[in-house]
Amino acid sequence: MGKRIRAQRKGSSPRYRVRSHRFPGSNRMPRENDIVGEVTELIHSPVHSAPLARLKLPDGDTTLVVATEGLSVGSNVAVGNNVSLRPGNITSIGNIPEGTAINNLELRPGDGGKVARSAGNSCYVEAKIGEKVRIRMPSGALKELPANCRATIGVLAGHGRDEMPLRTAGAAYYKAKARGKLYPHVSGVAMNPVDHPHGGGNHQAVHGPNSVARGTPPGAKVGIIAPRRTGRGRGKKV
Template identity: 40%
Template sequence: MGHRIIQQNRGRGGPTYRAPSHKYKAELKHACGCTENVNGRILDIEHDPARHAPIALVELAEGKKMYMLVTEGMGIGDEVAWGAEAKIQNGNTLSLRDIPIGAFVCNIEARPSDGGKFVRASGVQAMLAAKSGGRVAVQMPSGKQKWFNELCMATIGIVAGGGRSEKPFVKAGNKYHKMKSQAQKWPRSSGLKMNVIDHPFGGGGHQHCGRPKTVARGTSPGRKVGSIAARRTGRTKK
């Protein structure tokens, strides 16, 4: 009987594959919906273990404090606003119908009032491309267009922390702490480097998988590695 492979262990769950959410500071939801109006002031810009982009501690007009995603150019003491009466400026959050076409936005709601789901990674932005029939087309960071309800809220600007991936880790400890905060197993060895008891691709006189890398969808969990239910493999001929 072989050992459980990584895919099986991840599916079973456990502390190795569970994000330390008790260390996270906030979910970074919008302060209100599209029918309300809220103003606030940035008190501090902090680091959140849950993400690579910085976050801002904001004091709302009624005295309540909350965290929000920081966009490039924002600083301590800046005024921010949510709602239809907010100005079209960096850091403010409005419904997509109130934002002009061509503006860069981030932290977009998937559905009205869900708090923001898309375009939240450091240094990314989306762009409003078109409006039609109560829906708004947004060009996502991937380059594809996605249609949203016009009542979905979005923050104007580009998420701060761009260029993060250009900085090398330098030390293995830095990489360790990064992976630990994201619930990823690190370091990881490829299946070819393992013993035959540990992985279907392991063992042999030299590093090779020794079997077809494409497996069926219904393959048993201990063998479900490689290209799973692939329609085709190999290089595409032009």
């Protein structure tokens, strides 16, 4: 009988458990309108690529938002429809002029921000079409969203974090460990047959079909799971 594969060990082993006690918390835009919050702290989060800013609201509560480039401790962040176009302020995309860089963009009004939330990322307001606003996504795609979706003005902080290489395998190990991942990641074809269904053989290959059904039992459910189609796709494309 073979050993349990990595996907099975992840279900019970504390080795793969994410150290969530180190995470500062979720970050979403405040639900209130026409308020001004003060940045009291800039926080490094192991699970986020961009730094976070802790806002103190007028009622005394605090909330976390992703930090826009240019924010510092003591800066004010205005939330509402009648705000200045200053980096860090939050308003509806219908109030933002064309060509403005935005981040932490909502796809549906009130969802707290879903797009352009990683370090150095941003979207751009392309055009306004009636009740819709055309946005250029970080991928370059154009998407029309309701004008009452909110966004943060400016570019997210942390630009250039990928420019410095990891340099050592140890740095990559600790980077993965902070998020509950294992490094290095050994492929199945490099293992022995006792360790993985793809292991063994005189050369590294799957040695057979690597497509498995959705209901395949654990331990054998590896490879391409429930593919829509297999082969080279030479047929006529519809």
